[in-house]
Amino acid sequence: MSVLIVGSTALDSIKTPRRACAKLLGGSASHASVAASFFAPVKMVGIVGSDFPTRYIALYRRHGIDLAGLQRVEGRTFHWSGEYEVNMNNRRTLTTELGVFEQFRPALPPTHQTTPYVLLANIAPALQHHVLDQMRRRRFVVADTMDLWLRIARADLLRLLRRVDALVLNDSEARDLAGTDNLFTAAARIRRMGPRYVVIKKGEHGAVLSCPDSLFVCPAYPLARVTDPTGAGDSFAGGLVGYLASVKGPVERHLRRAMVYGSAVASFCCEGFGLSRTDRITRADIDARVAELERLARF
Amino acid sequence: MSVLIVGSTALDSIKTPRRACAKLLGGSASHASVAASFFAPVKMVGIVGSDFPTRYIALYRRHGIDLAGLQRVEGRTFHWSGEYEVNMNNRRTLTTELGVFEQFRPALPPTHQTTPYVLLANIAPALQHHVLDQMRRRRFVVADTMDLWLRIARADLLRLLRRVDALVLNDSEARDLAGTDNLFTAAARIRRMGPRYVVIKKGEHGAVLSCPDSLFVCPAYPLARVTDPTGAGDSFAGGLVGYLASVKGPVERHLRRAMVYGSAVASFCCEGFGLSRTDRITRADIDARVAELERLARF
Numbered sequence: 001m002s003v004l005i006v007g008s009t010a011l012d013s014i015k016t017p018r019r020a021c022a023k024l025l026g027g028s029a030s031h032a033s034v035a036a037s038f039f040a041p042v043k044m045v046g047i048v049g050s051d052f053p054t055r056y057i058a059l060y061r062r063h064g065i066d067l068a069g070l071q072r073v074e075g076r077t078f079h080w081s082g083e084y085e086v087n088m089n090n091r092r093t094l095t096t097e098l099g100v101f102e103q104f105r106p107a108l109p110p111t112h113q114t115t116p117y118v119l120l121a122n123i124a125p126a127l128q129h130h131v132l133d134q135m136r137r138r139r140f141v142v143a144d145t146m147d148l149w150l151r152i153a154r155a156d157l158l159r160l161l162r163r164v165d166a167l168v169l170n171d172s173e174a175r176d177l178a179g180t181d182n183l184f185t186a187a188a189r190i191r192r193m194g195p196r197y198v199v200i201k202k203g204e205h206g207a208v209l210s211c212p213d214s215l216f217v218c219p220a221y222p223l224a225r226v227t228d229p230t231g232a233g234d235s236f237a238g239g240l241v242g243y244l245a246s247v248k249g250p251v252e253r254h255l256r257r258a259m260v261y262g263s264a265v266a267s268f269c270c271e272g273f274g275l276s277r278t279d280r281i282t283r284a285d286i287d288a289r290v291a292e293l294e295r296l297a298r299f
Numbered sequence: 300m301s302v303l304i305v306g307s308t309a310l311d312s313i314k315t316p317r318r319a320c321a322k323l324l325g326g327s328a329s330h331a332s333v334a335a336s337f338f339a340p341v342k343m344v345g346i347v348g349s350d351f352p353t354r355y356i357a358l359y360r361r362h363g364i365d366l367a368g369l370q371r372v373e374g375r376t377f378h379w380s381g382e383y384e385v386n387m388n389n390r391r392t393l394t395t396e397l398g399v400f401e402q403f404r405p406a407l408p409p410t411h412q413t414t415p416y417v418l419l420a421n422i423a424p425a426l427q428h429h430v431l432d433q434m435r436r437r438r439f440v441v442a443d444t445m446d447l448w449l450r451i452a453r454a455d456l457l458r459l460l461r462r463v464d465a466l467v468l469n470d471s472e473a474r475d476l477a478g479t480d481n482l483f484t485a486a487a488r489i490r491r492m493g494p495r496y497v498v499i500k501k502g503e504h505g506a507v508l509s510c511p512d513s514l515f516v517c518p519a520y521p522l523a524r525v526t527d528p529t530g531a532g533d534s535f536a537g538g539l540v541g542y543l544a545s546v547k548g549p550v551e552r553h554l555r556r557a558m559v560y561g562s563a564v565a566s567f568c569c570e571g572f573g574l575s576r577t578d579r580i581t582r583a584d585i586d587a588r589v590a591e592l593e594r595l596a597r598f
Contacts, residue, residue: 086480087480088480181385181386181387182522182523182524182525183503184521184522184523185523185524188523202504204482205501205504205505206504206516208521214594214595215521215595216595216596216598217505217518217519217521217595217596218598219516219518220516222483222507222514222516223481223483224481224483224484224487225481225484226481256597256598257598259598260598294598295513296513296514296515296516297515297516297596297598298555299515299517299555299556299558299559299593299596
């Protein structure tokens with residue numbers, strides 16, 4: 001089955017202690033869509049400006065991503081620049097130029113309005129609502145978010161939680177949203193705010209899935225070197241939803257494996273700047289890392 | 300088979316955001332010995348002063364711990380006091396009064412010198428060396444350590460690494476010892492310094508085992524509330540070595556499960572001040588948590 005992914009499409013300029021790269025393909029929808037494309041047909045919805053390089057359109061196409069929902073308008077593409085500290089865990093935003101993103105109102109072509117799996121990748125909760133308002137049928141909706149929306153659009157986000165099946169967020173966001181330091185308590189509290197499933201991302205420490213009757217602790221793939229973690233969380237969410245769309249039967253039966261697949265794709269994302277590494281992998285590469293994750297989690 | 304555990308035996312005064320408790324039974328040998336006692340006969344070596352409460356001797360005895368190597372001398376028992384911050388992750392030492400611990404030279408009774416499994420719990424590396432010097436035969440030696448020894452006794456510690464089969468240390472210590480932020484790289488580097496196996500403890504994020512040919516990612520037991528984490532690392536190491544001593548066959552075959560057992564015991568330790576919770580559990584309670592860990596790690 002296919003996946004609808006709505007989020008940001010951006011150009012990222014990234015500085016790490018080792019290197020700086022300008023105007024890489026970035027944005028939550030870009031990372032999530034490429035990640036999901038290894039598993040299922042993807043319909044991406046986003047907006048880019050007239051400066052958006054054709055090679056990035058070619059990249060989306062190479063991964064079979066349906067671009068009917070990608071708006072191309074006059075003006076500059078959303079541009080984000082940031083810098084990582086030595087340990088690659090702390091990120092500092094240097095500049096955010098919204099450009100055409102400022103006028104983004106995700107409009108779903110009729111063919112998109114019945115997509116069974118939906119990933120509301122990280123964008124303003126109001127836009128995530130706007131997408132759901134246009135859906136005429138759907139099977140499973142996952143929303144991702146970020147600390148910014150917890151600060152400036154908390155009410156919108158809280159309303160969104162009652163409209164989604166699963167929420168994906170990172171550990172500090174979960175602590176903030178639930179008002180507790182304990183992640184397991186936080187996950188349970190967030191489930192009571194709406195979503196049946198809560199997935200807390202912990203970066204190099206893996207992720208946790210909280211279901212109504214169970215918990216799952218998902219390992220991260222062990223990387224000896226992280227080149228650029230930008231987009232790893234988006235890749236994780238994209239891989240997760242893509243995998244879910246690729247299998248049959250009740251979602252809950254597949255969620256654990258979906259997270260492991262998400263982890264595997266995210267690990268590739270970290271190994272190159274922007275999408276450079278993910279762009280060059282195959283489903284077989286991902287399967288090999290999932291097999292490794294199985295071996296290293298077994299006891 | 301039996302386990303020899305050498306380390307500190309102390310009285311701990313602990314303050315958390317919720318409560319303060321004075322003169323609890325503490326010390327690395329106390330925590331590790333009680334943890335190991337659920338799996339195998341334990342011979343503990345340590346030193347206490349004339350102020351050491353008889354109820355703590357009774358506690359050791361209740362867990363069948365052989366006290367032939369526990370020196371009882373005139374003076375005050377080692378007393379540590381510390382305080383935890385709200386998130387229970389940051390600990391601040393308030394006072395350290397060594398007392399009789401200052402004169403501690405672990406002397407092994409002849410019956411102890413051939414104990415197959417040895418845990419050099421956290422004490423000065425020079426004392427850990429002194430224990431190994433007295434051993435006449437042994438099967439498997441695990442050493443634990445702490446940041447203090449990395450700072451003030453690094454050379455002794457580096458020499459010790461060439462004499463032990465496994466080193467247990469926490470993530471920040473591993474980064475410091477190996478000189479890298481990446482934990483998997485750190486583990487591999489530390490193995491090259493001597494120990495065949497390196498176990499890196501990550502608190503609530505579980506632990507990692509680095510073997511010559513494989514990695515294992517061990518989940519932590521999910522606790523909704525941490526009352527007092529003091530001694531959790533010692534309990535983990537004690538449970539690990541105790542479990543190893545309780546099973547037959549090559550150690551490497553059992554190391555993963557040993558870590559899971561260590562995690563389970565450590566989780567109980569965190570649920571009460573000092574040893575108060577661990578003192579009241581049974582092997583069946585531990586087995587139940589191991590079964591839960593199996594369920595939450597499966598995919």
